[in-house]
Amino acid sequence: MLRAKIIATGSYLPEHIVTNRDLEKIVDTTDDWITERTGIKERRIANDCQAASDLAYEASLSALKKAQLKPKDIDLIIVATISGDMPFPSTACLLQAKLGAKQAAAFDLGAACSGFIYGLHVANGLIRSGMHQRVLVVGTEVLSRFTDWDDRSTCILFGDGAGAAILEATREKRGIMSTHIYSDGNLADLIMLPGGGSRSCCSRESILKKLHHIKMKGNETFKVAVRTLEELASTTLEVNSIDPSQLSLLIPHQANLRIIQATARRLGLPMEKVFLNIEKYGNTSAASVPIALDEAAESCRLNDGDYVLLEAFGGGLTWASALLRW
Numbered sequence: 001m002l003r004a005k006i007i008a009t010g011s012y013l014p015e016h017i018v019t020n021r022d023l024e025k026i027v028d029t030t031d032d033w034i035t036e037r038t039g040i041k042e043r044r045i046a047n048d049c050q051a052a053s054d055l056a057y058e059a060s061l062s063a064l065k066k067a068q069l070k071p072k073d074i075d076l077i078i079v080a081t082i083s084g085d086m087p088f089p090s091t092a093c094l095l096q097a098k099l100g101a102k103q104a105a106a107f108d109l110g111a112a113c114s115g116f117i118y119g120l121h122v123a124n125g126l127i128r129s130g131m132h133q134r135v136l137v138v139g140t141e142v143l144s145r146f147t148d149w150d151d152r153s154t155c156i157l158f159g160d161g162a163g164a165a166i167l168e169a170t171r172e173k174r175g176i177m178s179t180h181i182y183s184d185g186n187l188a189d190l191i192m193l194p195g196g197g198s199r200s201c202c203s204r205e206s207i208l209k210k211l212h213h214i215k216m217k218g219n220e221t222f223k224v225a226v227r228t229l230e231e232l233a234s235t236t237l238e239v240n241s242i243d244p245s246q247l248s249l250l251i252p253h254q255a256n257l258r259i260i261q262a263t264a265r266r267l268g269l270p271m272e273k274v275f276l277n278i279e280k281y282g283n284t285s286a287a288s289v290p291i292a293l294d295e296a297a298e299s300c301r302l303n304d305g306d307y308v309l310l311e312a313f314g315g316g317l318t319w320a321s322a323l324l325r326w
């Protein structure tokens with residue numbers, strides 16, 4: 001049976017660090033409040049010259065190097081982002097040009113924080129069907145450009161970064177065991193960036209109304225996330241006839257430490273089996289899971305044969321999971 005397997009990962013984080021103490025100087029907040037409510041201590045912010053494709057390029061180069069592949073070996077590029085360089089061309093096409101990946105088709109995928117796992121879902125299907133052989137899936141975000149730096153309820157949450165994975169076909173009994181994607185557009189108003197599209201394109205009024213910034217009903221989102229992620233994790237394990245005790249690592253979207261802890265508690269999973277980097281990077285949306293996956297691989301937290309569960313939740317609403325056998 002043909003499966004898709006992740007053969008290499010990469011990530012890139014901008015150098016500039018903004019700590020909670022730095023944020024205390026620009027909005028009415030405290031390091032204690034942010035740490036207690038979110039688990040975040042600091043986040044990375046891209047420099048003025050860096051857009052989403054630049055971060056994606058660095059993460060992709062790192063993955064290609066680890067895989068010992070050339071850009072021409074990739075036949076499809078999927079970029080998950082909600083903060084692409086521009087409405088069009090796609091960030092995936094801009095990345096393709098930067099890499100010189102001439103053999104690849106390229107497109108963007110928008111599923112907010114769930115985007116990378118949505119990307120794995122698509123790549124997995126295309127590889128299993130034989131339509132593509134080697135796919136680069138990237139999650140990249142520069143959300144700092146869309147953050148309202150006067151809104152203390154959102155500006156403390158987000159950070160910039162990119163993560164990448166290269167998938168190829170395998171006949172081994174490992175790789176991507178299953179992927180699961182869901183959405184509920186009825187809850188679209190919980191997290192959105194209302195301006196800049198065909199409903200409210202850029203105008204003096206849209207700028208005055210701050211429509212080009214992220215709006216989030218944080219508390220309501222939090223409750224839906226806790227309920228949904230637990231159900232998602234249980235379903236994914238059930239479909240694969242895996243008991244939570246057989247899981248080696250849960251790699252969750254890093255949005256809020258309390259959401260992650262609640263999911264682990266409901267699964268009966270000790271926190272030692274949960275990968276965390278939220279403290280350093282905050283919520284990097286579509287980049288969150290691939291950055292964490294790359295750091296887990298680099299820190300030898302993934303061993304051959306391990307069952308690894310990826311899960312994410314975000315705007316749309318969307319939610320998604322993938323069970324990997326490493």
Ligand code: ACO
Pocket residue numbers: 028029030033034037038112113152153154156191217218219220221222225255256259283285313314315
């Ligand atoms: N510093 C100090 N006080 C604050 C801050 C802050 N930075 N932000 C909000 N507060 C205040 C509020 O004004 C409120 O005060 P009040 O009680 O006087 O009205 C109080 O703190 C509590 O606010 P809540 O919003 O109820 O706080 P909550 O415990 O829910 O934490 C948070 C807020 C961190 C945003 C949380 O709700 C959360 O993480 N939600 C989920 C986010 C998420 O998962 N998003 C999905 C992905 S994002 C994407 O897709 C792009």
